[in-house]
Structure formats: C-alpha cells, structure tokens
Amino acid sequence: MNSDEMIKQDEKHLPDQIKKAMPILTIENLVVKFNLRGRSLSAIREASLSLYKGESLAIVGESGSGKSVFTKSLMGLLDANGWVDSGTIQYKTYDLAQFKKEKDWLKIRGKEIAMVFQDPMTSLNPLKTIGKQVREAVVKHQGLKGREATNAVYDILENVGIDAPRKRYNQYPFEFSGGMRQRVVIAIAVACKPEILICDEPTTALDVTIQAQIMELIGELQSKYGLTVIYITHDLGVVAHVADRVAVMYAGDIVEIGLSEEIFYDPRHPYTSALLASLPQLGIKGEPLYAIKGTPPNLFKKVEGDAFAFRNEKALKIDFVKRPPYFKISETHYAKTWLMDERAPKVDKPKIIELLNERSAK
Amino acid sequence: MKREKLLEVKDLTVAFGKRKNRFVAVDGVNFNIYKGETFGLVGESGSGKTTIGRAIMRINETDSGDIYFKGQKINGKIDKKLDREVIKNIQMIFQDPMASLNERAKVDYIVSEGLYNTKLYDDESDRKRKVEKALLSVGLLPEFASRFPHEFSGGQRQRIGIARTLVMKPELIIADEPISALDVSIRAQVINLMNDLKSTLGLTYLFIAHDLSVVRFISDRVAVIHKGQIVELAETEELYQNAVHPYTKGLLSAISMPDPKTEKNRQFEKYDKSMHHYEVEAPKWMEIRPEHWVLASDEEFERYKKALDGKVLNNR
Amino acid sequence: MTQRMKHIAEDIDDTLFTFAEYNQSASEEIGYSNYSYWQSTIQVFFKNKVAVFLLMVIVLLLAFTFIQPLLPNQKLPTKIYNDPVTNMQYRNVAPNSEFWFGTNSIGQDLWSRIWSGTRTSLIIGFMVGLFEVIVGIVIGAMWGYMRKLDRVITEIYNVWNNIPTTIVLILLTYIMRPGIFTLIFAMSITSWLSMTLLVRNLIVILRDREYNLASRCLGTPIRRIITKNLVPYLVSVIMLRMALAIPTAIGLEVFLTYIGLGLPVDIPSLGNLVNEGRLLMMSESLRYQLFFPAIVISLITIAFYVMGNAFADAADPRNHV
C-alpha cells in the first residue's frame, strides 16, 4: 500500500481546524525529471502532498531539495529541459500532470494558482510602469476595463500597503525599494484572484525588518481573500511565524510532514531534528553548534534508500538499502524514516531539541 | 586583564562620488577590536557595514578619520613596508563562495596566491606543505589541491576561501557575511570551523552580517549600524537583552525564532527615524553603561538611562 | 492496516535495523558534480553537427592550401603557360584535364593561383587577427582594469570610432603604396578598436567580481591579476575574433582590390582573382574565372564565420545544459 493511501485513509481523524477544509490540491507520487549534460536526473522522487483550503503550508528545504521545482511543476513553469515524468496533480477537475499545451496551463495560471517570486529586483519588467503591470492581471482575470480597471489597481496597491497609489501608478520599478517592489509583485498575484498563492522564498532577498512586514502582509491578504498559501523557504524562523503545516523536503522527496507544533517540538526524521539543532538561534554560546556532516546531495547521484543516510551519523544499514515508507506518528504527522519502525533502536534527539521541547511545554 | 587593542577606528567617514551626487556610506564611526575577540558588526543592506570592512582592507579610500592597526595608522597614504605588513596581517573572507574563487585556477594556486605575493616560503616543497596544512586545517583533503573550484559544493568552496587567508598567518580576519550564501546545514560547519580556528590560532574576527541570530551566537561584542552610523555597541548579551536605541530594538523584534508558540504572537516594533529630533540637538556617541555605547542626544540619553536602571543581565 | 502486518509482509530481516558506521568522505563526495567548463564547451560544440562539419572543411582546406604546392605536377601560380605546339599563351582556356580551373586572360593556371591567393588571404587574415588579439588584450585589459586610464581612452575611442573605418583604410593603403604589409597594417589599424572595446567591456564586468577583490587583498600585482584572473576568461572571445578576422580580411581585400588599392597584380590574391573575374563576367564562356574564386571565398568565409559563432555559443556557460 503506497504512502498516499495511508494519508487518505486516515483523513477522518484530522484535527477540526483542518477537517472542515477539503483538499483542493492532491499530489500523488509526483516524479519530475531533467536532462542535464546528456543524463536524465529526477529532481522530484515520488513526492505526495495534500493541500487543504485556507491553510498555510510551508515547504522547507535546502538547495537541491527540489522545493522550487515542486511548485513550478504546479504551474507549468519548469525549465525547457524539465518535464513531469509520472504521478498525478489533482486540482478541481484537472490533472495538471497531464497538461502539455499552453492552452491547458492558461486555464489555471493566475486565475487558480498565482505565484510570488524570490528576487523583487528582477521580477518586474524594468521598462513598464507599475500600474500597467498590475493592470494586465486585473484586465486578464477580473475582466475589468478602462476607468474601472484603473480604480481596481489603485485599491489593490493600497491593500498591499503602497502609499499614494495614484502617483505610484505611473512610476517605474527602479524608483521603488526592494520591499516596495515585492509588494507590487504580491499585488499582481492577488489581482489574479487566485485560489492558491505560491510564494517561492518571498522574503529571502529582503532585509529582516522588511521581511517581517511582507510576512504580515501575506497573512492579512490570506485571510482577506481566503487564499490557500504555499510558502517555500529555507528559513525555519519564517516557517514558525507563518505556517499552519510544514513539509520538510530533502533530495526531491517530502521526508516529513505535520502541523508546525509537531514538526518543531517533536521532529522525527533525523534530517528535520538535525536541521533544527544546527540553528544558531538555539545554539549555546561557547559550545560548538550541532553541525550536519557532509554536503547536500546534488542531483547527479542516483539515490538508494534514504537520501539522508550518507550524512546521518546514526543511519541504519537499511537506510542504504531500502527506501523508508511513511510512518504515521499522529493523524497529521508522518515521517519517512526507518527509525519509526518499532524494530529500529531508540535514538535520542540532539540535546537542543529537548530544550526547545521543554520550553514549549511550559 | 588588560586587553591588547588590535584595531582602532576613529571618526571614520567614507563617501563615494563628488559634489552633486556624493553619497556618504560611512559617517563618523568609532569602535575598537581587541586581540582574540569576535567583533560583530550587524546592519541591513546599504548600512555601510561592508564599506567599513573594505576601508580597513584599504580597498575603499577613506574620506576622513583614522584606522590604527596595532597603533600604526593604516588608512590613507602609507609606505610600502607597512602596506606589506597590512596585507600579511589583515585578511578577508567573502560572502559568495561561488564568486570569490577564480574558476580558471587550481585550488593549489588559489590557496597559495598570498605566498607568491609575499614570498613567505623557502621553496616549492615548502609552499606545497603550507598549502596542504592550510587545507587540512579547514577540514579538506590535501588531494583537493589539484582540482578546480567548480568541482566543489558551496560549503567546501567557502572553506577553501578560509584556507587562502590562513596560509598568510594573519592576526585579524574581516569576515564579510561569510555564511549568508550557504545552505542552513553547512552554516553550522563553517561557524564551528571559524570558532575552532580562533581558539587554536588566536585569530581575531570582524564578523560582518545582517543575520542577528548568527551574530549573537558567534560574537563577543556587537555593534549595530544604520545608514552609515553605529547606533549602539555593547557586549553581546547586554545588547540583545538591554538594547536602548529604538533602531536596535526594532531589529531585535524582527528576529524570527524557530518556535511556533512564541512566533505566532510576536509583536514587531517598526523603527521610525523621525522620532529623533537631531536637527535640534546633534547625537553624541556616549557610554551609558561600562562598555555599552549608544548614539543619542542628551535628552534621549537620560530617557535610556532611566529605562536601563531596573535591568540586570541573565545569562541564557 | 497496523504496523505489525505491514512489515511482516515486506520480509525485511531484523539485522538491517542496526547502526551503519559513518563514512566522512562519502558524505563529502555526494556534493561532487563533475562539471568542467572546457569539457562541456567541447560537448556542446560537437552537438552542433553543422559546425563540426565546417570545422572539418576548414581543417582540410587549411591543410590542402599549404600542401598544394608540394603535390605532384602542380603548376606555378605566376608562370604564363604557352601551348608547346603554337607557342601561343593558353589564354582563357576553359577548365580541362590539364588546367583544372582553366586559365586566365594571360595564360596563368587558375587552379594554382586560387590556392596561392587563398594562402595570401589566410595569412593576412591570421596576422590581422593576431594583431587584433594582442593589442586588444593589452590595451583592453588596461583600459578596463585601471579606472584612471578609463576616462582618457574612452575619449580616444569616441573620436576614433567616428572616423568611418573604410575611409581610413582607403587613405592608409593609398599613402603607403599597396602591398601585403600595407594591407595587414591598414586592416589592423582599423579593426583593433572593436576588439579592444570588447575586451574592455568584459574586464569591467570581471574587475569587480569578488575573486578579483580577493586577489587584490592578497596583494597580487596587476600584471598577475590580468594573466591569471582575467585572460583565461577571454579565451572564448579571442577564439571568436580570430575566426571572424579571416572572413573580414578577405572581404576588405576584395573591396580594396575593386577600388584599385588592393595587392599588386603580380601577387595572386582572392581579391585580384575576383576582380579579374568581374571584368570578364559579362561573357558567358569566361564566367568560370569569377565562379571559382567566388565559390572558394564563400566556402572559407562561411566556414570560419559559422564555426566561430558556434564555438562562442558553446563557450557560453548558460548553454551548458
């Protein structure tokens, strides 16, 4: 029985906050492949995920984990040398995995799923005014024209916290700061009236004070427009602030998924707890930080068993042989690690995770 | 114990461009760095923190003010011998491992480039031995010397960058955001490496960064810089727990901790520059508590002092 | 389905559930990607079938051009051949078994003239290309690297760039009496500028990269920064310019010959040959004297142009996908 049946079968025990919502997007055993320098590599290895209406799901992972590729495959924005090899992406009545032609993708791009990108400096057309670039989305997806469309743009600019929208309408991107430009990019995404908003590391390129403002803005817009948000980031601090649920990705697969309290206070996959333990915020002065050995795998390596095995000092022999299935820890908490198998020896988590655990129990 | 002052910066000002489009990047900055400590310099992008690092390295010319290294003035015109001295004793680690190594040269040349310049080696075999020693001290295998940079991951390349500075046996290393371009799991490796090197080789760091939590973990003393001016400077825990300047408090409130319970209801203080009335009374660089300096007008200084009286330090 | 049933069904033996010992270098190795710049460049280049074919054509052509005189029973390019019987010059003989490309209006063998003409043109093109590259790198690197020099040379460039090069070329060849050296000198003087600007723009981009900053912090002298840090990045640009120098040189030589400033008639060159062909082109039967030089010129110029551009594309890391 593969992993997703296990998730579906246990849905009836979900906590009430998630239970009310229906999964508006279900991804099952998605495999995305690239050909790079003559060889085909799999960036996503049978990842499965269900997204519930109105929730805020964070996807955490390092470079090479495939988190960006995962969301790009939802919108058909994969690079020329990449393609969805197998698996299904069920969204309303469509299976996005089968979409090939631009005509299909236009049914969902913007209208259903909109996206905010990482680098505000290059996401906007430098030679077009801000107003025109937002207006394009308003005209396309809200069917407004002329004066009405312009007013709609003013409203949206105001909603994303841009002052004096009338004056700003005719200004160009280079006259805006990084934070303001990111607000425009968010305005464009929201103007498409999407169901799902994918934010691909929206705050990574910004300073910490502006980062906090943008996170707050996305939270407000989520409740105001009833959006379901997928938040991609490698910053666990940001995840703790914004996410209801967290999916941890490593080498193209979702190795652990659960409510944010479960992931932070009771991480089960060795990678998740190692990632938490190595954060300087939790480090004790004078003592060395808990550091994960080795380097994140690049896509050239064909992965046998658990991809994290090579870097895990407490890896089991089986980790190098067989790929771990999902183990259920609670109704909403699953992890792909043989440690959860009752035959596996007990492994205590890094000391720092215990500390974090006690502090949260208070 | 009397700490030896390694570096002293007095009223340093650095500006770019002339007349009409003159941009002052660093505006009258004062701080000292003592031997064997890690001095954190934290600020947002465009605050001038990198410019200060480059001014010390003599890459950027200084407009006014002085930089003393072991008592000798090293900014502005200096003689050849002193210049050699500065090159050998002050080294720099760069932010982006992908851009700070010469892709078309072997690791062997990259690491020993400094040796070639300063002739600090007897013969070829001595140079080879020095390169291998440097690679081993940063946790890389000696046979990597014959490879090219593009064959390594981000973390490994950053360690090569560190090896390149160690081969010169420097006393002060200016680390300009050394880990912000690295993956999370690699950061801890480089931080631990830098701390080990500090204890084994007695190095001193000027650690420039925008990530406050990293600075808190690694620094002994921290200075917060905003728009070219250092607004507050203190021993690390004193600053993080008893910050007085509104900008520092704004920055600290923006740090997101990996702890959902506290994160969900964290209030974020927005810093508003207009709260100061510096047009009425210029701010001065004053010591509000031993080793705790702040940039404030007299009126503000009194207000901060009252707020500080009740606070005591609890070591986390 | 409970835990217990699940793992029995998968018949995994329990011994696998013991710790494996940790292997440090394996964890470093997984980050290793065997990308190498030159290997990928060559791979991408050889994927372009047309370019590879033309590369072969060029190699064959170059080899043949320079070994042609050594081949058996080859005629001399400048010797006038007479019919042994009538002792008359073999004027305008159409291509036949003896004169493979026929003869020209004064009885010289066109086949050997074309190949010796090609030799001359290739040498001119190569010398101009070489001059362009050497001057381009030396002045371009200094112009790009040293900020104080930048102001001065940019002004010089603005002035020099505005004199239409064709006119300078004409003036120079006129002043200096046509000859191979004059041609090389005139063409070099007018063409070094665009290469130098290309190098300067590249260096300005590379100059502020962090690895150059690092070299400066280590006290590396400018001389070594240029040779070790900058020039290796210019190789693909140099190869492209060298490849394009030859078609440009041939084109200019044909043009100069047309307006009477090309090489003297006694030196066989592609320009002279085309010119001679042009004078007779109106008469149908003598048109071969225009076709053969034209075809050889087109072959050489297209081959070098396409191969040069294909190499430049292959050398662009963005295409190493």
Next chain:
Amino acid sequence: MLKYILKRIFRSFITLFAVTTIVFMLMRLMPEEGYFGDSYDKLDEIQREAILEGMGLRDPMHIQLIHFYKGLIKGDLGTSITYRPKVPVTEILAKKIPYSLWLGLSSILIAIIFGLWMGISMAQHKDRLMDGVGTFYIVFIRAVPSAVYYLFLQLYLTSWLKLPILFDVDEKASFFLPLLSMSLVSLAGYAMWMRRYMVDELNKDYIRLAKAKGLRQKEIMFKHVMRNAFVPMAQYLPTSILFAISGSLYIESLYSIPGIGSLLVESIQRQDNPLVQALVLIYAAISIFGLLMGDVLMAFFDPRIKFETQGGGR
C-alpha cells in the same frame, strides 16, 4: 532629458572637430606627385615647388589648419584640384549629394522595416523553419564579402528581370537594383540583432512572472519582449549607418551612380585633397549624427536614462 541631449550634441561637435583635424593631417601625408596628375613629369622641380607653395601646402601645419577652418565657417571648402580643376567643392557636391542621400536613407528605411519584422518572427518561431531560413540568409550575407555577391546580384538580376545594368537617372527601372543590393545587406544586420536581443529578453526573470500572470506567449512576445528589445536596438542604428556608408562606396561605383560614394573613391585615386577632405567631413558628420540619434532613441525608449542627468554611458 533635454539637458542630456544638449550635453550629447556638445560632445558630438568636439568629436567632429577632432575627427576632421586628424583626417586633415592624415591627408597631408599623401604622396605629393598625385597633386599634379598626369602633368607631373612635364614640370620641373622648381615649378612643382611653386605650385605646392601656391596651394599653401608648404605652410606649417597649424597655419593650414586655421586657414581650412576659416574657410569652413564661411562655407568655402576650397576648390577641386584634379577632379574638376578650379571648381568649388561645394558646387560639385551639391549635384551629387541627393543621389547618395536617396540611396542611403531609402535602403536604411527598408532595412529597418523588413529587418525588424524578420528578426521578430525569427525570435517568435525560434528553432523552427522560419528561424533556420533567416539564420542561413544572415550568415550568408554577413560572412561572404559583399563585394562578391553584389557582382552576382548585378549579373543575374539584370538578365532575369531584364533590368538595365547601370544607373540612369531618368530611367526609373534602374533605381531598383542598387536599392535592393544595399537594403539586402543592412536588412541582415537588423534581423540578426533584433533576434538576439529578443532572445536575451526571453531569458529574463520578469518573463516568468508574466507567464505566471497567465499571459499568452503572443502577448508576452509583443507587449514585453519586443518593446524592451528596442532599447539595445537603438544602439545598432549608428552601426548600420556606418555599414551603409561603406556599402554605398561600392554600390555607387558598381552601378556608376553619380553619388558622393563613387566620388570619394575617384577623388582619392585622383588625390584631390580638398574634395576628399570635404567628403570625409560629411561622412564623419553623418556617423556622429548617427551616434547621437542612437543615444536619443535609447533615452526615449529607456526611462532609466531620462533620470540619470549626468548623461549616458557613452
């Protein structure tokens, strides 16, 4: 914006002055026997010296320069020596300039219209048939020396289309061939650069956002990519003018069009210094004007330049 243009115009004049002076001095290096044309051997040493003296060629260089510029301001470009002795240069040029102007401007206009259209469609149907055909055409035109295929154009088109070989001002049919040859060459340049700049724009990040916005590929191509590709294209205009100038020299003499192109070739061969001097001045002025036009167009297309008051990055 205006300040930027005025500054650029001022710099253009300085460059023009420098260019003219350099060419003036370059001309003085010409071998002197050319001044006498075929009467060289008839005169003896003293007579020749007297004639050169009369032409002011023996004065020190700066005197000659001042004399030249005084004349220039009054619009007197001196008189032709060997081409049409004693005839003021301005008179000779007045008759010839219209022909070159017509040939140059119309060929550039045609090249811009068809070249941009070809470049755009090649970028749109990238790596498909249209792109392949276009690339073959561009490679052929830019690789093979124009001096070679102009011959074949003249040879075959005259016979196929029954067009007259040489240019005749009152026979309209003879206009077609030279114009076609000129436009075919500069057209390839525009097509190539337009395609290259559009392909560059296609790889930029903001295209990804435009796609994510749900815009169709056609909308992205015209509203974003093409519009932005015009900025670098404006810089190609001056180069194409320079290209057209050198092209006109050849075509005008090939089809014997009485324009200033063929005149320049002849006057150099005849070593008629004042005439060459004037022609070089005209050509330099055209190319400097072209550069200025390129800058103005770029500032017009790219709002960022308008705000940089201290001038473009020339």
